[in-house]
Amino acid sequence: MEILIGWVALCFAVAAWAHSKGRFAFGWFIISLMLSPLVGGVIVAALPKVGKAALPRDEAGQPITDQTHVRCPDCRELVRRDARKCKHCNTALVPQ
Structure with a gap:
């Protein structure tokens, strides 16, 4: 159970990071939930800022x-x- 809570918490962190870069947070939450927060975080790190964040x-x-x-x-x-x-x-x- 603790692993699941940690997984979801890291997915929220990836979503917040994506949101700070001007990306759709809910979409990145779902992507990191399905793949892994590590994979989602690496992809978000590689993406440039867009919109007002840029x-x-x-x-x-x-x-x-x-x-x-x-x-x-x-x-x-x-x-x-x-x-x-x-x-x-x-x-x-x-x-x-």
């Missing part, structure tokens, strides 16, 4: 999009849209 993120963990960030006119680094000064080169930015 977007690059800033220091605060927020996704970087055209609505939230702009490029500095001097150094071309990404800075937050509401910034007054570039954090990389200290150039004054024009509000947009």
